[in-house]
Amino acid sequence: MIDCINGDFSGDESYSNISDVTCDLCLMANYPEKFLRDLDFDSLSLTRPTWNETVFVRNDEFASLQCSYRQSASGSPELALIAGDSGTGKSWLANRLGQYIVANGGVFLKGKFDRLHQSQPFLALAAALNSYCDLSIEETNPERAIWISSKIRGALGQDACHLVRVIPTLSKIIVVDECEVGSEANQDCMDAQQRIYYLMYRFVETISIFSDRIIALFLDDLQWADGRFLASLIDANKRFFFLGCYRDDETGNDHPFLKMIESVQGLGVTTRIVKLECMDKDIVTKMLSNLLCLFPRLVRSLLEIVYYTTKGNPLFFSHLILSLHRDGLLCLSLTRRRWEWNEEKILSRSLPEDIAMLFSYRIGRLPSDVKSALCTLSCFGSSVEVDVIEKLEASLSNNLIDPLALTEKEGFVNKSNGKFQFFHDRIQEVLYSMIPEEQRCLYHMKYGLSLAELSLNANKKNTMLCVAVGQINLGGPSAISNDEQRLEIVKYNLAAGKMAVDMSEFHSAFHFFDNGITFLEKIYWKNHYALSLELHELAAECALITRDAFSLTVLTDQVLNYARSFEDTLNISYICMSTLGYASRISDSVEMGLDIMKKLGEELPRSFSDNCTEDRIKTTHTMLDEISVTKLLNYRMMTDKKKMMAMKFLCRLASVTHQVHPNLLPVVTLKMVELTIAHGMSSMSPIGFAYLGSLVAKLGNIKGGYKCASLAKSLVDKMNLKEVAGEVYWVSIKILCYIEPLPVANENQIDCEALALGAGDVTWACYSRLMYANGIFWSGSQLSVSADVYFRGRRFLMSQGHVTTENYLLLLQRSLLILIGADEGEFITDTN
Numbered sequence: 167m168i169d170c171i172n173g174d175f176s177g178d179e180s181y182s183n184i185s186d187v188t189c190d191l192c193l194m195a196n197y198p199e200k201f202l203r204d205l206d207f208d209s210l211s212l213t214r215p216t217w218n219e220t221v222f223v224r225n226d227e228f229a230s231l232q233c234s235y236r237q238s239a240s241g242s243p244e245l246a247l248i249a250g251d252s253g254t255g256k257s258w259l260a261n262r263l264g265q266y267i268v269a270n271g272g273v274f275l276k277g278k279f280d281r282l283h284q285s286q287p288f289l290a291l292a293a294a295l296n297s298y299c300d301l302s303i304e305e306t307n308p309e310r311a312i313w314i315s316s317k318i319r320g321a322l323g324q325d326a327c328h329l330v331r332v333i334p335t336l337s338k339i340i341v342v343d344e345c346e347v348g349s350e351a352n353q354d355c356m357d358a359q360q361r362i363y364y365l366m367y368r369f370v371e372t373i374s375i376f377s378d379r380i381i382a383l384f385l386d387d388l389q390w391a392d393g394r395f396l397a398s399l400i401d402a403n404k405r406f407f408f409l410g411c412y413r414d415d416e417t418g419n420d421h422p423f424l425k426m427i428e429s430v431q432g433l434g435v436t437t438r439i440v441k442l443e444c445m446d447k448d449i450v451t452k453m454l455s456n457l458l459c460l461f462p463r464l465v466r467s468l469l470e471i472v473y474y475t476t477k478g479n480p481l482f483f484s485h486l487i488l489s490l491h492r493d494g495l496l497c498l499s500l501t502r503r504r505w506e507w508n509e510e511k512i513l514s515r516s517l518p519e520d521i522a523m524l525f526s527y528r529i530g531r532l533p534s535d536v537k538s539a540l541c542t543l544s545c546f547g548s549s550v551e552v553d554v555i556e557k558l559e560a561s562l563s564n565n566l567i568d569p570l571a572l573t574e575k576e577g578f579v580n581k582s583n584g585k586f587q588f589f590h591d592r593i594q595e596v597l598y599s600m601i602p603e604e605q606r607c608l609y610h611m612k613y614g615l616s617l618a619e620l621s622l623n624a625n626k627k628n629t630m631l632c633v634a635v636g637q638i639n640l641g642g643p644s645a646i647s648n649d650e651q652r653l654e655i656v657k658y659n660l661a662a663g664k665m666a667v668d669m670s671e672f673h674s675a676f677h678f679f680d681n682g683i684t685f686l687e688k689i690y691w692k693n694h695y696a697l698s699l700e701l702h703e704l705a706a707e708c709a710l711i712t713r714d715a716f717s718l719t720v721l722t723d724q725v726l727n728y729a730r731s732f733e734d735t736l737n738i739s740y741i742c743m744s745t746l747g748y749a750s751r752i753s754d755s756v757e758m759g760l761d762i763m764k765k766l767g768e769e770l771p772r773s774f775s776d777n778c779t780e781d782r783i784k785t786t787h788t789m790l791d792e793i794s795v796t797k798l799l800n801y802r803m804m805t806d807k808k809k810m811m812a813m814k815f816l817c818r819l820a821s822v823t824h825q826v827h828p829n830l831l832p833v834v835t836l837k838m839v840e841l842t843i844a845h846g847m848s849s850m851s852p853i854g855f856a857y858l859g860s861l862v863a864k865l866g867n868i869k870g871g872y873k874c875a876s877l878a879k880s881l882v883d884k885m886n887l888k889e890v891a892g893e894v895y896w897v898s899i900k901i902l903c904y905i906e907p908l909p910v911a912n913e914n915q916i917d918c919e920a921l922a923l924g925a926g927d928v929t930w931a932c933y934s935r936l937m938y939a940n941g942i943f944w945s946g947s948q949l950s951v952s953a954d955v956y957f958r959g960r961r962f963l964m965s966q967g968h969v970t971t972e973n974y975l976l977l978l979q980r981s982l983l984i985l986i987g988a989d990e991g992e993f994i995t996d997t998n
Contacts, residue, residue: 179464186463193461200459204503224259227440231263231409234438238407239272239380245430246407247388249414250442252592253481253521256411259442260384263409272380272407273301279390280547290385291366292332298373298381299335314376315340321372322365325924328358329365331669336369357926359711362670364923374406382407387548387591388423389416414441432964444478457487458505467509468496475517481590482521488577489524525596528576539569540578544597545609545637549587554617554633561616611641615651618658632674635662639681646685656682656690656697663704676708680717691728699725699734706741710748718745732765736811743818750970752826759819766812768841770833779832783861786836787870789843790858795877799884804846813841813850820857821893821929832861852878853890856897863901872901892922892930896937903941912941932968935959936975943978949986956982 181187194202227248234246248256264274275298277290302314319340322329327342336342374381385391388410417423431437445453450473454465476482490496490512499506518524529537542558543550543566552567559566570586573579580587588594601609614637621631635658646652659682666675682701691698702725709718718741725738739762746755763770790798804810816838823830838854856878863871875898882891895918903911915938922931939959943952956979963972 190461190463200456201461224255227259227442228262230438230440231259232266235263235267235382235407237436242436243406244436244438246409247437247439248411248442249439251415252413253479253590254442254444255480256442257386260386260409260411264382264384267380267382272382273298274382274384276384276386278386278548279388280549281390290391294383294385295333295369296335299333299339303338317376318369318372321368323924325361325365328362328670329369332362357711357928358667358670359672360926360928361924364926370406380407382409384409386411388412389421391423434961445480446478447473450478450483453483460504468507471509471512479521481592482524485521485524489528521592522596525593526600529597529600532576535565536569536572539566540573540597541601542566542613543570543579543586544594545613546633548591548594549585552581552584552586554630555586557620558613558616561620607641607645610637611645614638614641631662631665635659635678643685652685653694656686659685660701667708672708672711676705676712676714676717679705679708695730698728703737706738710741710745713748715745715749740814740818743815747818747822752822755822756819756827756830759815762815763812766808768812768837770837772830780865782836783832783865786839786858787862787874790839790874798877799880802846804848806845809841809845810848813838813848817850817853817890820853831857835861847881849885849887850890852881852887852894855881856894859901860897863904868901868904872905875901888925891925892918892927892934895921896930896933899937908941909945912938912945915941928966928968932963932966932971935962936971939975940978943982949982953979953982953986
């Protein structure tokens with residue numbers, strides 16, 4: 167009877183059973199502002215229905231995510247993932263959790279991966295961590311800002327400048343010298359990508375430890391992410407909450423993202439996956455009732471139409487309701503003071519079969535200039551910097567900014583934080599699909615060339631070049647108009663690739679170099695030999711770092727087929743030798759190295775006799791001992807390029823021969839020292855001196871051996887040779903263990919590990935962790951302490967993917983467990 171004033175209380179609006187009466191009374195009692203009182207027309211939006219968390223229920227899923235966050239906040243790290251098809255409300259639920267986190271004093275950082283943004287290095291993580299730096303400056307008092315800055319700077323050390331290239335706003339927190347940022351980025355380390363992973367790991371670890379607030383990192387669309395780095399990052403931080411969304415219909419069984427989840431679980435991190443399905447009819451009824459502030463029985467006629475059309479997909483449901491409202495089929499009645507509709511009129515029009523059709527219908531009704539601007543925007547993915555669109559507008563003399571501003575009211579695009587961003591990926595996908603396929607490549611090429619010219623003419627290179635060349639590559643060779651343009655595009659890819667290398671993003675760099683090769687075509691080996699060789703060598707280096715064996719084989723074959731001299735094959739041969747070593751084909755790697763040394767005129771014997779080996783080691787050591795340390799530290803530099811390449815191959819040989827050809831190690835070591843004394847010091851020389859010290863020590867001259875190793879360390883420090891630092895320090899510490907007490911010497915392995923990781927040298931970092939664990943045991947520590955060190959060591963080795971050392975430590979761990987009588991599973995499988 168209460169509602170009679172607002173209707174005729176007949177037909178579908180009348181009560182047919184007591185359960186409807188009970189339901190309505192409960193709603194009036196519990197939510198009087200919605201179901202008892204008339205709508206407040208002064209505060210109600212007259213343009214569209216109002217959405218909030220009471221409309222999109224998902225309360226059980228939200229409670230599960232809250233529980234996961236609280237677990238992480240208490241020190242038990244969890245990886246929370248929201249899975250579901252497109253449009254099921256993954257991002258909405260994640261952002262709702264973000265509001266909860268912020269309301270409870272936490273920090274919520276967001277980043278988004280994009281299918282069309284793969285050419286932009288570390289885009290999602292950089293966006294999230296850049297926003298953290300901005301927040302920390304705004305919210306932190308000056309004293310705390312200085313304190314946090316010192317902690318971050320201490321954790322990153324002198325390599326902080328490399329992370330600033332990826333996270334520019336980090337320079338607001340720590341001071342980085344201009345010369346530091348402008349230096350050659352990756353010529354001082356073994357693996358620049360591993361170094362940037364380590365630095366980002368250290369940064370996140372530091373802010374999670376010293377921040378007075380719980381930090382949550384939300385990464386959207388993980389199905390387009392590189393999950394290898396995320397695995398170790400998640401394991402590292404006890405008070406850092408990780409939340410991600412992904413489309414499970416786009417992640418097959420062999421998808422890299424699923425392998426990342428397995429890696430995280432293998433490291434003992436609890437993974438909570440919240441699966442979102444399309445909503446059932448009862449849930450849609452509640453949503454529609456809450457949205458329109460009408461009893462469930464009153465929305466049944468509209469429900470049947472909406473649910474049949476959308477099948478319960480939240481995105482489709484919400485936009486269909488908005489579409490009906492815009493078309494005047496769902497409107498506010500001033501007389502009845504409620505929402506009303508005419509189901510006959512709704513059914514008389516052709517309703518869309520899916521969300522794509524609905525978006526297409528709505529977009530089709532927009533003015534032509536607005537549609538054109540939206541289609542242009544869709545070519546750049548789900549979001550793009552406003553600055554990019556402004557420059558594109560000026561270059562093309564097309565009106566883009568003003569038309570895009572009109573689309574915010576239509577619910578298509580949002581402009582915030584200096585970016586244009588589509589409200590949902592499906593909107594971008596529909597707009598992109600509306601461009602005829604044969605026209606897309608022309609648009610991409612047109613936009614890319616316009617932006618590339620502007621980016622190269624700018625006083626300061628920036629990521630716009632990566633955006634521009636990414637557009638060019640989406641256009642592809644078929645969009646090229648002439649050979650002059652082709653050569654220009656190749657040079658653009660070369661420049662963008664080098665910029666990506668400078669930012670230590672080798673996946674992106676490889677794609678730039680590879681696209682440059684694709685545009686170049688084989689005929690250019692003849693006409694542009696130097697350019698072709700450079701592209702192939704750079705691409706091969708990236709393929710080596712990213713472990714892309716197939717691409718590396720193809721690139722190697724090309725260089726070996728088209729190289730004009732033996733010298734031009736040396737770089738690619740060195741990469742191949744390294745690849746064989748990484749693939750555990752140690753013998754093949756050694757054989758290739760010996761063959762190259764022979765061709766370089768430095769043929770090596772397979773081994774010496776025992777007596778000959780001892781005599782030659784002593785002779786070389788005596789010769790070296792006659793030269794003062796000061797003179798050696800200031801020795802002339804090697805300039806002969808062939809000898810410098812020979813030292814690189816010898817260095818690689820030294821690193822692998824002790825595994826399968828220990829008799830060859832003295833031969834290689836002595837040759838390195840011989841070339842250094844005869845032709846000058848190279849960046850590889852310290853390795854020769856370090857291994858010579860090890861050989862001398864094995865002959866019983868411990869002090870003499872350590873003197874050689876100390877010389878090697880001094881050369882590394884003086885010449886800032888980070889690339890070889892891990893190996894040199896590791897060899898030196900082995901000798902130091904026979905001079906100083908083992909517990910004291912063993913602590914140096916911790917510094918050695920950090921030094922190696924700072925140079926991206928995972929192999930020697932893992933060896934250091936292995937030796938440290940062994941040292942803890944043999945130095946007489948309590949067995950329970952050793953067991954804990956072994957367990958943590960294995961987790962570290964697993965996170966780095968170093969199976970050989972991890973398996974070796976597992977064997978030692980099992981022996982230790984037998985000694986203490988503990989259950990093997992207590993330390994080996996327990997991850998808490």
